[in-house]
Amino acid sequence: MDSTCFRWWLSNHQLHRERKERTPTRWMKAHKGELPAKELTLKVEGLIEGKEYEFHVAAINKAGQGPFSEPSEPRLAKPPYDVPEAPGKPEVSNIDATQMTVSWTPPESDGGSPITGYYVERKDTTSSKWVKVNKTPVKETTLRVKDLTERAEYQFRVSAENKAGVGPASEPSDVFMAKPPYDVPGKPDRPDITEVDRTHISISWSPPESDGGSPITNYLIERKDTTSTRWIKVTKETVIDTEYTIRDLTEGQTYEFRVAAVNKAGPGPFSEPPEPKTCKPPYDVPEAPGRPDVTEVDAEHMVITWTPPASRWRFSYYSLCC
Missing domain, CATH: 2.60.40.10 (Immunoglobulins)
Structure with missing residues (x-):
């Protein structure tokens, strides 16, 4: 050998x-x-x-x-490593009107070479085209995605890169809408009429069950003459309390009222109006007293008795005619 x-x-x-x-x-x-x-x-x-x-x-x-x-x-003939596997399905948080935070978990295998960065892609749900968010790879497993369109819905996916190149994309995220992190408030309860007079009516109401995630900063109050279809804003002032007196009304005119709560997202839906109410004094003329009885008769006089009116309105005197 x-x-x-x-x-x-x-x-x-x-x-x-x-x-x-x-x-x-x-x-x-x-x-x-x-x-x-x-x-x-x-x-x-x-x-x-x-x-x-x-x-x-x-x-x-x-x-x-x-x-x-x-x-x-x-x-x-190839390098002694492969591209990384796909990262975990992205999660989305901190959603705003034009921004979202996308985060993910690293792939189970880096392909034998350390991961050098990640690429994030987004897709508007009205399109089939994936658009790269970052032109240079990010080293972290989170990215704040900006310049989104408010009220548009998006999905995201992520790819990892190493010396061998860019690996396959992850499973797409769930669908998320770009919107403020709060909504408009809910509908207040139907207002109660608490006082009626010749030229003003007072109302009160309960706040909505939900403030939409942002504190209520104002209540809008509108009135409507029952002979009209147009609702008119009562005041330009900020109303914080859940009661208000609507003034400068017309005596004898019948009105409806409704209320809406406002927060950072804007005004919510209006409440249902209460039963229409007519502007008038807070009292009516008394009802008729009971039928008089003649209890005593003389040549020059008679004694008359009667029962008071059934209504509880206060009155000052009677008028007796014969």
Whole structure:
């Protein structure tokens, strides 16, 4: 065996195919010179990344070269690592009218090379096109996405990058709408009429069950003459309390009222109006007293008795006629 050496050869099927050659596959010598018999390992240089190779070996002695071995399994010339796997499904938080925060978990496998950054893509639900959010990779697993369109709905996905390149995109996030982190308040309860007079009516109401996530800063009050279809704003002033007196009304006119709560998001829906109410004094004329009885008769006088009116309105005196 001292006089034995080995020759290593390689085959590049892909190379022939790319050149579209019709000749049979050609084996090429993988080294220069001869290899001593004690060498059982060889680093084959000069391969082309992305090409697939096979190898076979033959031994040589004084009698000449023996038969080649069976070819090795085909192997692709590539770096000793792959692109990362997909990151976890993105989560979305801190939603505002034009911004959202997107966060995710790293992929389970970095492909054998450390992750150098992430790319985030967004998609408006009215479109099928994914748009890259960041042109340069971010190292953190969170990104504040800006310049969104208010009231538009979005999905997000994330890809990781390493030395081998950019890996597959994650599962898309759920759908989220770009809007302020609060809504308009709910509807207040139907107002109560608490006082009626010739030219003013007082009302009170309960706040809505929900303030929409933002404190109520004002109440809008509107009135409507029952002969009209137009609601008119009662005051331009800020109303914080849940009661208000509407003044400068017309005696004898019948009105309806409604109330809406306001917060940072704007005015909420108006309440249902109470029963229409007519402007008039807070009392009516008394009802008729009971039928008089003549209890005593004389030549020049009679004594009359009667019962008071059934209504409880206060009155000062009676008028008696005969």
